Amino acid sequence: MACISFSSSVSPSNSIAFTMPQLDPKDGPTARSNRFISCRKRGGAVRHVATQPPAAITIPSTQRSEKEADAAIKSHVAWTSIRRLRWEGEISVQGEIPLWLSGTYLRNGPGLWHIDDYNFRHLFDGYAMIVKLQFENGRVIAGHRQIESDAYKAAMRNRRLCYREFSESPKPGNFLFYVGELASLFSGASLTDNSNTGVVRLGDGRVLCLTETQKGSIVIDPETLGTIGRFEYSDSLGGLIHSAHPIVTESEFLTLLPDLINPGYLVVRMEPGSNERKVIGRVDCRGRSAQAPGWVHSFPVTEHYVIIPEMPLRYCVHNLLKAEPTPLYKFQWQPESKSYLHVMCKASGKIVTSVEVPLYVTFHFINAYEERDKDGRMVAVVADCCEHNADTSILDNLRLENLRSLSGQDVLPDARVGRFRIPFDGSPYGTLEAALDPEEHGRGMDMCSINPYFLGKKYRYAYACGARRPCNFPNTITKIDLEKKTAKNWHEEGAIPSEPFFVALPGATEEDDGVVISMISQENGDGYALLLDGSTLEEIARAKFPYGLPYGLHGCWVPKDQKK
């Protein structure tokens, strides 16, 4: 296998060497209390020195600001670009992996945050990298690979940014250089297809990497991690963007398409084996003063309903096309437009209720369920999310400069499990409260998963990343008990865990019977895959990677024999 390495290293002469990967034809078509049940001290150096220094372009540190240079030296591996385009190999296991765990965990996320000496600004700008953990008979084959989106390939070929990323925009000259027509600036052609936010396995076995642009839906091979090609939606629904988190089950793919022209949302459904989305229904935005729909990074469903969030953090068409970054990137905060939740019947597409709720900021809904009275009549919908206290500052917190330079400082904004209750008695208002005392999880809360069997049903447990303060980023794996209103937290000093992903024991009778998988980026530059017991949150096993892992976002599970 071709392993092309590049470095972001500090040489003794105090100059910073950056070498970027070049596409190689061989690479394919291209409460500090006893709630913390585990806490190991791991010290270590934080200098990152390239193992295979290829022809490096050496840039004297004087060409970069002191702050940037300092951040590059001290940067945690979680915020450091991956050094190799791809790798695969067996990794050794400490502990015991249950033999029933048979299949592949895939995790997607940004892996490359620079082009030569040009450094990206934001965590969400990085070029997508997919990581796999293939579990078989207690062994683990691991690997990673860059996703070959058009945006990534164009950047590698032209050694410059060619598409609009989350916070980065190509200089007009660069874009025209690449695409060549001014009209494209206003057509959406300039938006990225860098599918770095998540990965889903469709009911028919196809695996898609996703971002918020529809064109950024990319089919990959779950075994080789190779990019197969763009997932072409065969309908004519149009539009540029969709929710980054469709609801995917064995029988359907549900998603929301925000309408940026006539503010509203289409709720659409796609069957396994098909590329055609069919409209279930449409809801118009209620925020009268707003000219755009609220950002829908994710949304929840119950057994019979789709919940459409209309958040006061709204898309901004103007910002989508602006060359320079704006404080809220592609969005604007419009509290005067208020917050709403709309409830659509999955079967009829009709809006059954729409309520105003307190202002909120969420990226990730956890789950939702229907509350019924003793006669089976609908009383309310309950919807839970990782809620940022109606404060958008988390987006700024996730700028790479902050992540790299504020490590150990207590700057992570507070978050909670926000529980919405949407009454079905005709009341125009819903409520939003913390589902448990946020101190239980250190007032950090994001990157959640549940037992997928409980999707849309009354549930008790959620797994997420919480905080052990002081910290500038969530640094615990937290199991939330929504019934007892308590949390158990796993923490290791200096470690940054990625989203804890729950895999249920086949035939389990308890909701938390299974394992939790997370990938850990360590302070000393190393990384490992971690398996926790879903019930006790005790460590079952860990398997060390031969290199440090950059932070990743969301994952999915591909059971064995259902990969294709």
Ligand SMILES: CC1=C(/C=C/C(C)=C/C=C/C(C)=C/C=C/C=C(C)/C=C/C=O)C(C)(C)CCC1
């Ligand atoms: C919005 C548009 C785009 C890109 C959107 C992207 C890449 C959004 C990614 C959002 C993510 C990963 C949110 C995760 C939040 C995690 C949090 C808050 C964790 C907090 C920890 O405390 C483009 C595709 C660039 C263009 C169209 C519009």
Ligand SMILES: [Fe+2]
């Ligand atoms: Fe997400």
